[in-house]
Amino acid sequence: MLDLLPLAAPAAASDTASGDTAWLLTAAALVLLMAPGLAFFYGGMVRVKGVLNMMMMVFGALAVVMVVWVLVGYSIAFGDDLGGGLVGDPTQYLGFKGMLEEVPGAPYPITLFAAFQGLFAVITVGLIAGALADRTRFGTWLVFAALWTVLVYAPVAHWIFDFNAGDHVGGWMANELGALDFAGGTAVEINSGAAGLAVALVLGRRAGFGKEPMKPHNLTLVMVGCGLLWFGWFGFNAGSALGANNTAAIVFLNTLLAGCTGLLAWLTVERLRDGHATSFGAASGVVAGLVAITPSCGAVTPVGAMLVGLAAGGICALAVGLKYTLKYDDSLDVVGVHLVGGLVGTIGLGLLASSSVTSVDGLLYGGGADQLGKQLVAAGATLGYSLVVSALLALLLDKTLGFRVEPEDELAGLDLVVHAETAYDLHVTGGARPHFGGGPGSMQP
Amino acid sequence: MKLVTAVIKPHKWEDVREALETFGVTGMTVSEVSGYGRQKGHTEVYRGAEYDIALVPKIRIEIVVDDADTEDIVGIITKTAQTGRIGDGKVWVSPIETVVRVRTGEKDSAAL
Numbered sequence: 001m002l003d004l005l006p007l008a009a010p011a012a013a014s015d016t017a018s019g020d021t022a023w024l025l026t027a028a029a030l031v032l033l034m035a036p037g038l039a040f041f042y043g044g045m046v047r048v049k050g051v052l053n054m055m056m057m058v059f060g061a062l063a064v065v066m067v068v069w070v071l072v073g074y075s076i077a078f079g080d081d082l083g084g085g086l087v088g089d090p091t092q093y094l095g096f097k098g099m100l101e102e103v104p105g106a107p108y109p110i111t112l113f114a115a116f117q118g119l120f121a122v123i124t125v126g127l128i129a130g131a132l133a134d135r136t137r138f139g140t141w142l143v144f145a146a147l148w149t150v151l152v153y154a155p156v157a158h159w160i161f162d163f164n165a166g167d168h169v170g171g172w173m174a175n176e177l178g179a180l181d182f183a184g185g186t187a188v189e190i191n192s193g194a195a196g197l198a199v200a201l202v203l204g205r206r207a208g209f210g211k212e213p214m215k216p217h218n219l220t221l222v223m224v225g226c227g228l229l230w231f232g233w234f235g236f237n238a239g240s241a242l243g244a245n246n247t248a249a250i251v252f253l254n255t256l257l258a259g260c261t262g263l264l265a266w267l268t269v270e271r272l273r274d275g276h277a278t279s280f281g282a283a284s285g286v287v288a289g290l291v292a293i294t295p296s297c298g299a300v301t302p303v304g305a306m307l308v309g310l311a312a313g314g315i316c317a318l319a320v321g322l323k324y325t326l327k328y329d330d331s332l333d334v335v336g337v338h339l340v341g342g343l344v345g346t347i348g349l350g351l352l353a354s355s356s357v358t359s360v361d362g363l364l365y366g367g368g369a370d371q372l373g374k375q376l377v378a379a380g381a382t383l384g385y386s387l388v389v390s391a392l393l394a395l396l397l398d399k400t401l402g403f404r405v406e407p408e409d410e411l412a413g414l415d416l417v418v419h420a421e422t423a424y425d426l427h428v429t430g431g432a433r434p435h436f437g438g439g440p441g442s443m444q445p
Numbered sequence: 446m447k448l449v450t451a452v453i454k455p456h457k458w459e460d461v462r463e464a465l466e467t468f469g470v471t472g473m474t475v476s477e478v479s480g481y482g483r484q485k486g487h488t489e490v491y492r493g494a495e496y497d498i499a500l501v502p503k504i505r506i507e508i509v510v511d512d513a514d515t516e517d518i519v520g521i522i523t524k525t526a527q528t529g530r531i532g533d534g535k536v537w538v539s540p541i542e543t544v545v546r547v548r549t550g551e552k553d554s555a556a557l
Binding site: 213215216270273274275276278280281284317320321324333336 | 491494
């Protein structure tokens with residue numbers, strides 16, 4: 001992304017370009033909105049007894065990842081390369097050291113770029129939570145979120161997002177390989193999908209998986225979450241243009257179109273296969289289209305974006321059934337939507353990239369298979385690294401802290417057992433009596 | 446006296462209520478219930494995964510009536526709630542020993 005920096009002239013009253021800075025501030029705030037959006041999206045998909053826990057896993061990830069990002073994550077991702085394009089220097093920007101001074105001529109404050117990128121890490125970790133619904137120890141999840149950010153997200157972000165600039169040396173995918181990933185098809189989507197699969201395999205299936213009904217408890221929440229995610233995704237993708245410019249406008253349009261065609265494709269599959277076009281399918285199709293356009297939004301034309309969304313909506317609608325065939329419990333389809341959708345977009349870029357938008361032509365635009373090969377290497381490397389390291393990390397935490405709750409707690413529901421709360425109270429009395437023991441938290445008469 | 450209990454399709458509730466009022470029924474107890482008969486519920490689909498939902502929403506009506514009106518009232522409910530399609534419901538009649546109006550202490554027919 002950094003090579004897309006507009007070389008804007010400094011505005012008169014400031015050393016930074018105020019328009020670009022304003023857009024990046026806005027985009028960062030939009031990306032933050034994706035976290036509660038994701039919490040609603042996932043929260044509606046689980047059963048009543050686990051909705052608050054699901055939301056807390058996303059909000060908890062937001063808090064932990066952002067702190068870790070400022071302390072060391074950003075430095076690993078965007079610090080000077082330590083060798084081979086594999087990892088940035090973790091000490092260079094420790095605690096955002098040396099980043100607070102205004103740099104004359106910079107298009108925007110570097111702290112703003114760092115915060116924007118930190119929110120990408122937040123969403124990536126939040127996505128993983130969807131594979132772990134209803135059976136994960138909350139404390140261990142927070143530790144996992146912190147360690148995964150350092151061990152997996154930050155290095156992969158370094159590979160694909162950190163570009164060479166002046167004396168600065170960045171990551172191997174961006175600079176040596178030449179793979180394209182505008183806003184995170186590899187670092188965010190494939191990465192989170194692979195990690196979700198790895199940890200879901202370590203944790204095992206939910207009690208009753210495949211036998212008991214585990215249908216979503218509230219599809220209106222899913223639709224609200226989908227809407228907020230889509231809104232926030234404009235910050236994610238168009239914000240990755242890092243400026244209020246023509247690229248941002250094209251990316252904005254592509255993001256809109258891919259969500260639309262993703263929805264239409266998913267509904268078509270459902271109508272033909274199941275006989276009904278469902279709201280859950282519509283929400284899922286939007287997200288599948290958005291996932292796939294994330295890497296490719298800066299490289300394809302609007303027609304290309306529609307094709308990417310169509311492919312993702314159709315393929316992901318079929319892929320979410322894999323967990324029943326292969327019998328792994330990726331509870332909320334992180335693999336089926338984010339891993340598969342990320343692969344569709346990352347590989348689709350190699351087919352549909354157009355030199356009218358980016359630097360290369362894809363296979364279908366007469367550019368040969370060169371870019372497609374680069375995309376495949378980037379996708380494969382991310383998938384492999386994330387699967388292995390995430391599985392090892394999950395196994396380590398399972399042996400030490402314990403990663404899965406006790407069976408009786410899982411049956412009772414994590415809202416009550418872990419958080420001492422329930423999501424909905426539909427009785428007049430609430431079914432609760434105040435107790436007057438005078439201890440901490442008790443009601444006084 | 447008899448207790449007439451009817452379990453009917455929710456969309457037929459308003460028609461049944463009107464017909465019973467026209468006949469002269471002055472009160473009834475109505476609840477939203479769920480259950481199933483021979484047809485066994487319905488199927489829902491979530492991301493391609495099918496769920497068989499056994500319980501179907503229904504309306505249950507309970508009316509305490511004089512013996513002489515029982516057959517008419519059962520007839521009205523049966524006729525009004527009928528669509529001819531599966532899941533139209535059931536009506537059954539049970540004997541009642543005594544009824545007391547709480548406000549006045551009146552008993553049996555006087556309490557209806």
